[in-house]
Amino acid sequence: MKSRKLLMIPGPVEFEHEVMQAMGAPTNSHVAPAFIESFGNALELMRKVWLSPSGQPFVVAGSGTLAMDLAGANLTEPGDAVLVISTGYFGDRFAELFRRYGAEVKVLSSKPGEVVDTKIIEKELEKGIYKLMCFTHVDTSTAVRVDARLMGELGTRYNVITILDGVCSVAGEEIRQDEWGIDVVLTASQKAIGVPPGLALLMASPKAMLKWSKRKQPVFNYYADWSNWLPIMKAYESRKPAYFGTPAVNLIEALQISLQLILAEGMEQRFVRHEKMASAVRAAFNSLKMKQIPISNELAANTLSAPYYPTGIKGSDLIRHMNEAGIIVAGGLHVDLKAGYFRIGHMGSVNSSDIVSTIGALEQALYKCGYEFTCGKGLEAAQIELSD
Ligand SMILES: *Cc1c(COP(=O)(O)O)cnc(C)c1O
Numbered sequence: 001m002k003s004r005k006l007l008m009i010p011g012p013v014e015f016e017h018e019v020m021q022a023m024g025a026p027t028n029s030h031v032a033p034a035f036i037e038s039f040g041n042a043l044e045l046m047r048k049v050w051l052s053p054s055g056q057p058f059v060v061a062g063s064g065t066l067a068m069d070l071a072g073a074n075l076t077e078p079g080d081a082v083l084v085i086s087t088g089y090f091g092d093r094f095a096e097l098f099r100r101y102g103a104e105v106k107v108l109s110s111k112p113g114e115v116v117d118t119k120i121i122e123k124e125l126e127k128g129i130y131k132l133m134c135f136t137h138v139d140t141s142t143a144v145r146v147d148a149r150l151m152g153e154l155g156t157r158y159n160v161i162t163i164l165d166g167v168c169s170v171a172g173e174e175i176r177q178d179e180w181g182i183d184v185v186l187t188a189s190q191k192a193i194g195v196p197p198g199l200a201l202l203m204a205s206p207k208a209m210l211k212w213s214k215r216k217q218p219v220f221n222y223y224a225d226w227s228n229w230l231p232i233m234k235a236y237e238s239r240k241p242a243y244f245g246t247p248a249v250n251l252i253e254a255l256q257i258s259l260q261l262i263l264a265e266g267m268e269q270r271f272v273r274h275e276k277m278a279s280a281v282r283a284a285f286n287s288l289k290m291k292q293i294p295i296s297n298e299l300a301a302n303t304l305s306a307p308y309y310p311t312g313i314k315g316s317d318l319i320r321h322m323n324e325a326g327i328i329v330a331g332g333l334h335v336d337l338k339a340g341y342f343r344i345g346h347m348g349s350v351n352s353s354d355i356v357s358t359i360g361a362l363e364q365a366l367y368k369c370g371y372e373f374t375c376g377k378g379l380e381a382a383q384i385e386l387s388d
Helices: 019-024 033-049 064-075 087-098 118-125 148-157 208-211 226-237 249-265 265-286 315-323 352-366 377-387
Strands: 054-063 081-086 106-108 129-138 161-165 184-188 201-203 342-345
Touching: 019 249, 033 054, 033 249, 033 352, 054 064, 054 184, 054 226, 054 249, 064 087, 064 161, 064 184, 064 201, 064 208, 081 087, 081 184, 087 106, 087 129, 087 161, 106 118, 118 129, 129 148, 129 352, 148 161, 161 208, 161 377, 201 249, 208 315, 249 265, 265 377, 315 342, 315 352, 352 377
Parallel strands: 081 106, 081 129, 129 161, 161 184
Antiparallel strands: 054 201, 184 201
């Protein structure tokens, strides 16, 4: 029997074969012409994936939290008022990060499964004190998606720098950074970008770069300081070597390959595919009478889903039975709800047979747990969505 299981968690995800080949290739020198070309090309391709022709890309070795740190360290100075719109776990992390850099942080939190009311955000912005506004596009702890276009509009209207934590959305959910006026869009390699963990990726608008360039104080975080990284990004993009810290050579080679694959599919098609996969998963939950954390389909993300365990079913048993059926899913993350729900990632290269396998494994697991339902009901609903 095939021993490899399918990784259906919200990152790391399943990676394409070509990407893994780049990971396993002999490591180049970081100043070899072939690597300089790959790095330069990856930076150019990022602008296309981010839909941000005017953006300044950064690729730095680290996890998604480093991408958050790059934004926080470079764009806040002590005393800056920062508005954090929190829909869960990662919004709270961002608030803590901003405080470390001396920002005056105001957090507007939603209930789990909901978003913060626009009127409440506007009322806060009307005070006119905020330099930055930060939000989590898809909160990985609740599978709730915030309307990024609307947040960009608010940021523009009230003249604040907007930061989008897109670690669970970039290259899966629709984001048009330039058109929507979002200043920073950041992510990590292991989620919808489709590269093993290890790269922090960030795109900064000219407005964000200007705020950074006018800092009165140096950036307090040495490794994250754009003064160290901007010359490197510029050098590689103009196909010259430069050194600050050794780049993650194989990861960057793999990034170039993955970005090429993403663009070969096309951003519009990619958004549509993620929508379709997610609607199939949601349809299956509905027909299996399983509730989800997002209170409506409009607020539910396309990159992951967060269903509650049905009443009377032990979560650890359900996850174990799914694992036995070859599908790895993730437990809960939101501190208040952790034990009551689980998460299925469906982003990156995910295809319809991954979804069918996942729902099939879910049905087997529910059956073994003694849940009352008609076997095949969830699959039927998913198949209809997928075949549409
Ligand atoms: C995964 C994730 C992060 C953190 O990324 P790490 O790579 O685990 O550091 C931050 N924000 C969101 C929305 C995420 O999904």
